[in-house]
Amino acid sequence: MADQGSQGGDTGPPKGIPALKAHVAANKVDVALWGIRVLTVLFTIGYVLPIINNPVSAFYKALLANAATSALRLHQRIPARDISLSREFLARFFLEDSAHYLFYSLIFMNVTPNLLILVPIFLFAMLHAASYSLTLLDTLGQNSMWVARLLISLVEFQSRNILRVAALAEIVVFPLVALMALFGYCGLLTPFVYYYFVTWRYASRRNPYTRNMFRELRVAAERQAARPALPAALRSTILAGVRLVERMAPPLEAVHQ
Incomplete structure (x- = not known):
């Protein structure tokens, strides 16, 4: 009976660093997307507050990070076997939001830097990175890094306004x-x-x-x-x-x- 009670108290999969490593190994593309989005946020901050990087360099790095995110999302949404030059494929391609923002990065790779250009990609990167950060924190345990969880909750609470x-x-x-x-x-x-x-x-x-x-x-x-x-x-x-x-x-x- 004691064994049954202890088994009944097991409420889910193990948590902690081993669980985080297992999650990363099983979700490499999603984790890569999360990492690149974090870089987009950091590069944008680096453009506004050029403490480490040159602000011009940070501007173009933010655009490149956004382009990489968009390309990875397109890889997820449109399998390689479906890629062609047909009219149907191109119509499907430009229906994808990720294609829009890949195009966005390419448009501004040769313009004079301006903060307003980075605002949309910064906000999308912050919102999606915050959401997946919560997933990563959950693998460490429900009570881990409560300050980070509070900040993420504030971002998600304001998701509509963002x-x-x-x-x-x-x-x-x-x-x-x-x-x-x-x-x-x-x-x-x-x-x-x-x-x-x-x-x-x-x-x-x-x-x-x-x-x-x-x-x-x-x-x-x-x-x-x-x-x-x-x-x-x-x-x-x-x-x-x-x-x-x-x-x-x-x-x-x-x-x-």
């Missing part, structure tokens, strides 16, 4: 890139290329936050335009801007295919 800010940054980068092109901080074609990135984010199946943020911005702009005290010229400018963005948006049928 995704909204990332979506807003994706949108705001568009006019930023246009200004950068005008003043010679990036190529003249960069805004046109970035436009395709924004349309892919707008049509994303897995992440509706960019589409929702466009809707929120339109509602806010129309509310401001409806204010009686607003000068007519400014009202016309706001409404013209709203109509321009609506014309540039991909058709709804493309979003819901």
Whole structure:
């Protein structure tokens, strides 16, 4: 009876360093993704606070880390046997959020560094790294590193707001890139290329936050335009801007295919 009671008290698999090693061995790609995302966060911090690295170097390293993360995620989502140059494959490829952000890194590899460009990849890396950090901590035991768990819980609690800010940054980068092109901080074609990135984010199946943020911005702009005290010229400018963005948006049928 005592043996049965002790067996009944065994509530799960063993915890600790051996369990962590076993988890890493069994989930090499996921752990690699976690590590690269942590590097993305650190490189972004290194760009803002250049204590160790040159800030310009940290900027491009953050983009490279994001590209590596995106490539690994694409490897998980699209098996190598499915890769081809067919129209069907390319359509499937650009439906993947990871393809969007691989493209994002490539767009900005030859521009003058700007913090706003790093904001979306920093926020996504922080959010996903925090989530998987909790998985790693669980292998060590439920009571391990409670301070780290508290910080991770705060990040996850704010996950919706983090995704909204990332979506807003994706949108705001568009006019930023246009200004950068005008003043010679990036190529003249960069805004046109970035436009395709924004349309892919707008049509994303897995992440509706960019589409929702466009809707929120339109509602806010129309509310401001409806204010009686607003000068007519400014009202016309706001409404013209709203109509321009609506014309540039991909058709709804493309979003819901």
